[in-house]
Amino acid sequence: MPRRVIIIVLDSVGIGEMPDAEKYGDLGSYTLGNVARRRGGLNLPHLQKLGLGNINSITGVPAAPAPEGNFGKMAERSLGKDTTTGHWEMAGVILERALPTFPQGFPRDFIERYELEIGRKVIGNEVASGTEIIQRLGEEHVRTGKPIVYTSADSVFQVAAHEEIIPLPELMRICQTARTMLTDELRVGRVIARPFLGERGNFYRTSNRHDFALQPPHKILLEYIKERGLEVCTVGKINDIYAGRGVTDYVPSKGNMESVDKTLAYMAKVETGLIMANLVDFDMIYGHRNDVEGYAKALEDFDARLPEIFEALRSEDMLIITADHGCDPTMPGTDHTREYVPLLVCGPILNKGVNLGVRSTFADLGATVVEYLNTEAMANGKSFYSDIRR
Incomplete structure (x- = not known):
């Protein structure tokens, strides 16, 4: 059998x-x-x-x-x-x-290089809960178009973006760019796309998450x-x-x-x-x-x-x-x-x-x-x- x-x-x-x-x-x-x-x-x-x-x-x-x-x-x-x-x-x-973690956020020089590669400034760059940070920074993101970058106790680089501000294909592109750039001492285990929807006071994550693994x-x-x-x-x-x-x-x-x-x-x-x-x-x-x-x-x-x-x-x-x-x-x-x-x-x-x-x-x-x-x-x-x- x-x-x-x-x-x-x-x-x-x-x-x-x-x-x-x-x-x-x-x-x-x-x-x-x-x-x-x-x-x-x-x-x-x-x-x-x-x-x-x-x-x-x-x-x-x-x-x-x-x-x-x-x-x-x-x-x-x-x-x-x-x-x-x-x-x-x-x-x-x-x-x-161990795969690296970033309790103080990612190095400033890396963030600056990343912003140049994706053609956008980012906000956040801190350790945060995904559900909390979109409530706190979601309105600024919607107003400016700047993606929200954050990490956690895990070896992750996460990018949150409203699907009506940064469409899913574009979010996937900027996450793949991060995956390509995060090497050597910055080689995080996963880059995670964290799309969300909603409006001020009621932002919510969608099921269109995607992980770009090492x-x-x-x-x-x-x-x-x-x-x-x-x-x-x-x-x-x-x-x-x-x-x-x-x-x-x-x-x-x-x-x-x-x-x-x-x-x-x-x-x-x-x-x-x-x-x-x-x-x-x-x-x-x-x-x-x-x-x-x-x-x-x-x-x-x-x-x-x-x-x-x-x-x-x-x-x-x-x-x-x-x-x-x-x-x-x-x-x-x-x-x-x-x-x-x-x-x-x-x-x-x-x-x-x-x-x-x-x-x-x-x-x-x-x-x-x-x-x-x-x-x-x-x-x-x-x-x-x-x-x-x-």
Whole structure:
């Protein structure tokens, strides 16, 4: 039977501080555990059955006496704690140097060169929330036509513009210009186009966001699978994170539930290879906004959809549920947090209840996938397939 692997990345759902968390200002971070504790418990019966509560203590999610999945957690070997770093490491890229961040904004000389290249002055150039900065600077942008440049705790260069002031093709052009210019010490992980609409006091971001990602430095998981002649289908921002490398088909999505819907649609038609989805709401809507209740509800909403995913699994499928970093909404500030990520693996032909322990790198996930799909081995990572095969 043809084999498939379905990877669902719960964006930012960390499972406890890593040993070096203090270096990142993240001592005490534990996204899942702190959300559960602050909430008074989480109701995650399907994740609990897979073994989520067997990894670490989580209020309301007890350890399963006989887990129906295999469980463990993964440490990030790369330096950093952002989206690009975490996803790249799953795909076999381990960064010895963290992608740069700009807590004081981008250097003035770079901004001046950028303004010359795009033929426009910019406003902003600060660390800011995307929803807040368009309310604060949106009116000036509409009046002057100057795009809003901002960054965050991530390695990103973001450009916000009203779609009726700077049309989407022009916004994409000026973002691609930034991507081309941001090299060497300024090589941010992503340049993000952030279009918005509305009027003073009621500006709102549209769904026409686009990410211009840094190219991975060498061959990645998705390319190994594509070169084997298998399909590689991605949901949400996965295609952008990997700069399209190795992707045979992709669909954007506007939120967690739409991402689940589109994952299920792929599971109904893709015959072989990889289906990979990112569920961004945990991070974008709840983690970065310190919304504990919203985060908890989003976890429970995802858990409620798991029976549909289980039902769609074919006999030779492997399902992997994991995360890319933490974003503990109970911590001071709104940054990502340096945490282990959960690892839950199940499938009709796989063993159950195997404790996969603490993996030394996210790349173990990719190494396992390529072994399962019988492709060329990756340079990084140690497969755990032999531990869970029957």
